Amino acid sequence: MFALALLWALPSAAGSIVSPDYEDLLRRYARGERADAVGALGRMRSGHLDQQVRALQRAAKDAARCPSCPDPLEGLPLKAAVMLHVDRDEADRPLAQGTEQPRLCPAEHARRAGQIAAILAMRESGKRFAQRFFLTMAQSCQWDFCLEAAVAWGRDGLKRFARDPLLLLAVGAAFEEQATLLALPATRPGPTRPRAQVTSEEALAERRRRFSEARRFLADAVDADPASLAARVRLGRVEWRLGKDAAALRTLEDAVRGDGAPRFLSLAHLFLGQVHERAGRADAAIREFRQALDLDPESQTAAVALSHVSWVAGDAEGARRVVEQAVAFAGKRSNRDAYWDYLASNAVFADQLLEELRRETLE
Numbered sequence: 001m002f003a004l005a006l007l008w009a010l011p012s013a014a015g016s017i018v019s020p021d022y023e024d025l026l027r028r029y030a031r032g033e034r035a036d037a038v039g040a041l042g043r044m045r046s047g048h049l050d051q052q053v054r055a056l057q058r059a060a061k062d063a064a065r066c067p068s069c070p071d072p073l074e075g076l077p078l079k080a081a082v083m084l085h086v087d088r089d090e091a092d093r094p095l096a097q098g099t100e101q102p103r104l105c106p107a108e109h110a111r112r113a114g115q116i117a118a119i120l121a122m123r124e125s126g127k128r129f130a131q132r133f134f135l136t137m138a139q140s141c142q143w144d145f146c147l148e149a150a151v152a153w154g155r156d157g158l159k160r161f162a163r164d165p166l167l168l169l170a171v172g173a174a175f176e177e178q179a180t181l182l183a184l185p186a187t188r189p190g191p192t193r194p195r196a197q198v199t200s201e202e203a204l205a206e207r208r209r210r211f212s213e214a215r216r217f218l219a220d221a222v223d224a225d226p227a228s229l230a231a232r233v234r235l236g237r238v239e240w241r242l243g244k245d246a247a248a249l250r251t252l253e254d255a256v257r258g259d260g261a262p263r264f265l266s267l268a269h270l271f272l273g274q275v276h277e278r279a280g281r282a283d284a285a286i287r288e289f290r291q292a293l294d295l296d297p298e299s300q301t302a303a304v305a306l307s308h309v310s311w312v313a314g315d316a317e318g319a320r321r322v323v324e325q326a327v328a329f330a331g332k333r334s335n336r337d338a339y340w341d342y343l344a345s346n347a348v349f350a351d352q353l354l355e356e357l358r359r360e361t362l363e
Helices: 002-009 020-030 034-041 046-065 078-092 108-121 124-143 147-160 165-181 194-224 229-241 245-256 262-278 282-295 300-312 316-327 342-347 350-359
Strands: none
Touching: 020 034, 020 046, 020 078, 034 078, 046 108, 078 108, 078 124, 078 350, 108 124, 108 147, 124 147, 124 165, 124 342, 124 350, 147 165, 165 194, 165 229, 165 342, 194 229, 229 245, 229 262, 245 262, 262 282, 262 300, 282 300, 300 316
16 A cells, blocks of 8 residues: 555656756766756755755655655666766866965855765666765865865765775875875973974874774774785885884785785785884895885886985995985886875776766766
8 A cells, every 4th residue: 555655746857856947957068068967957946956856855755665666766867967077176176376375175066966866876777886986076076185175075975885895094194194194283391382282192192093093994904805916015105103013013014015016005004114214223124115116117206215214223334325226217217106196096096986977977
């Protein structure tokens, strides 16, 4: 009886769920008329658009309550709806012009895209798209230095795709970047600066909290995908940052025994060398820094690390030769130093992933 009553209550066609003007934009976007659809969406009232999203959410809940009933969302291009709102959000946030004016973070249209993607996550035909959407939004936000938003998007994805290794990595990487770049106030000890001292202690505690969060997500990422070199290297680096050198040693030794891109293996050896250096094992540090440099001969960071520890160990001539070799690459590198982009290295292909999602909307 309930199913029969619900069947009568459901709209007879997808077009009756949302307003004709909104549906028209979705179908235009799905036909490849992206620019026109994005422009028209920008002229619609915010309240009207939220009504359309709520209507989609209600229809999705109705469908979930009666799987045997006709699907009220069948035929409606939900993937196009997601990317239409993403593109409108992108248009509202022009690319930053220099580092002094960072790009704005995602706003209302991105929120609507996420709400529609959550509907797709409930549908077998849309799960894979939705999973990649949440991952891509997390990575895109990290790349734009919207780190709080990156964590939020990654966590939203994990609510629907628990234990997904790439989402776990994205959240862990965003927390690591937050912690690494967290500004610490300068303090001067003494009775005249008590508040500054408290502020500094609070900032240090916050940095440690974020590194601890990064460690938790990265450890889960390694558990979910033991072959992930990126997750393992990041985990070892974060453990070192937290002063857990024994754990970092084990994690990074596992990393250098694995397979992966030479530039990322170079980072694994570089970070393992830092663990040995802090423990006073100069010979082991030199060995790891040299392996890092062998894997990425143009790496300025590995060269400077090797030169420094060699000089401290008493090999001034060897330290000089390493620096001279590094200087020879100045202005002539074929690739950027992998360490320079390490913090956001997992997000470097976010734009490419967004374009792949756009292509999937075409009908």
